[in-house]
Amino acid sequence: MRIATWNINSVRLRLPLVMRLLDEADPDVLCLQETKCVDDAFPRNAFAERGYTHAHIHGMKGYNGVAILSRRPIEGQEVLHWCERQDCRHGVARVDGLEIHNVYVPAGGDVPDPAVNEKFAHKLRFLDELAGWWPQERSSDRPMVLVGDLNVAPLENDVWSHKQMLGVVSHTPVEVEKLGAVQRSIGWIDAMRAFVPDTEKLYTWWSYRAQDWAASDRGRRLDHVWVTPPLQDRLRGIRVLREARGWEPKPSDHVPVVLDLAD
DNA sequence: ATGGTTGCACGGCAA
Numbered sequence: 196m197r198i199a200t201w202n203i204n205s206v207r208l209r210l211p212l213v214m215r216l217l218d219e220a221d222p223d224v225l226c227l228q229e230t231k232c233v234d235d236a237f238p239r240n241a242f243a244e245r246g247y248t249h250a251h252i253h254g255m256k257g258y259n260g261v262a263i264l265s266r267r268p269i270e271g272q273e274v275l276h277w278c279e280r281q282d283c284r285h286g287v288a289r290v291d292g293l294e295i296h297n298v299y300v301p302a303g304g305d306v307p308d309p310a311v312n313e314k315f316a317h318k319l320r321f322l323d324e325l326a327g328w329w330p331q332e333r334s335s336d337r338p339m340v341l342v343g344d345l346n347v348a349p350l351e352n353d354v355w356s357h358k359q360m361l362g363v364v365s366h367t368p369v370e371v372e373k374l375g376a377v378q379r380s381i382g383w384i385d386a387m388r389a390f391v392p393d394t395e396k397l398y399t400w401w402s403y404r405a406q407d408w409a410a411s412d413r414g415r416r417l418d419h420v421w422v423t424p425p426l427q428d429r430l431r432g433i434r435v436l437r438e439a440r441g442w443e444p445k446p447s448d449h450v451p452v453v454l455d456l457a458d
Numbered sequence: 459a460t461g462g463t464t465g466c467a468c469g470g471c472a473a
C-alpha cells in the first residue's frame with residue numbers, strides 16, 4: 196500500500212501537478228491539504244478518471260481544506276473539529292483496515308507569542324487538543340497512519356539552521372514540545388526519520404520568497420508521516436519528492452512525501 | 459534589519 200501526502204496550496208490551480216504526481220508516484224491513496232475549495236468545486240472527475248474513484252473531501256471557501264483520494268475502497272470516513280471551529284483541517288478515512296488521518300495544523304502567524312498573536316495561540320491549542328484526543332479515543336494497538344502538514348519542524352536537522360530558527364514560528368521550543376506530546380500520546384512512529392537519520396537534513400517545504408529555493412536551500416520539514424506500532428514492521432520506504440518544488444508551472448511551496456507499507 | 463512571494467478573489471488576509 197502506497198500513501199502520498201501533499202500540501203497542494205489550491206487543488207484547482209495545481210491540478211495538472213497533482214496528476215503528474217499520480218503518474219510518477221502511483222500512490223494507492225493521496226492525502227491533500229490546503230485544497231482551498233468547497234466540496235462542490237473539488238475536481239473529483241479528474242481523480243476518478245485515473246482510478247481514484249473513492250474520495251473523502253472536506254473543504255471550505257478560500258482557506259484550508261483536506262481531501263483523501265483512493266483507488267481502494269474507503270470503508271469509513273470521519274471529520275474531526277478542533278478549537279470549536281469547523282475549518283476543515285482533519286479528515287479520517289479507513290482503507291484496507293488502516294485508519295488514515297489527514298491533518299493540516301494551523302501555521303500560527305509570524306509572532307511566536309500566544310499572548311499577542313491569536314493565530315499562534317490557536318496553533319498551540321490545536322496541538323494540545325490533538326494530544327489529549329488520541330489516548331482518549333484510540334488505542335496504540337490500532338493500525339493508523341497520520342499524514343499531513345503539521346507546520347512544525349521538530350528536529351535540529353528539520354530546518355536549515357537550528358540556531359537561527361529557534362525564534363521562528365514552526366521551530367520554537369514550545370511548538371516542538373507540543374508536537375512531541377501529540378506524538379508521544381499514543382506512541383506515533385516518525386516514519387520519515389525511520390529511514391533518514393536525524394543527523395541528515397530533511398525538508399519538505401521551501402519558501403516562495405527565496406530568489407532561488409534550490410541554491411539557498413533554506414527548507415523546513417513541515418510535512419510528516421507517522422504510523423502506530425502495529426505498522427512498524429510493515430514500513431518499506433519513504434520518498435520525499437524534492438524535485439516537485441521545481442515542477443512548472445507554478446509549483447507548490449511544499450513537496451509530496453510518499454510512504455510504502457507492505458500489504 | 460528588512461523584505462522578499464503566492465493564492466483567493468478582487469481587498470486584504472493567510473501562509
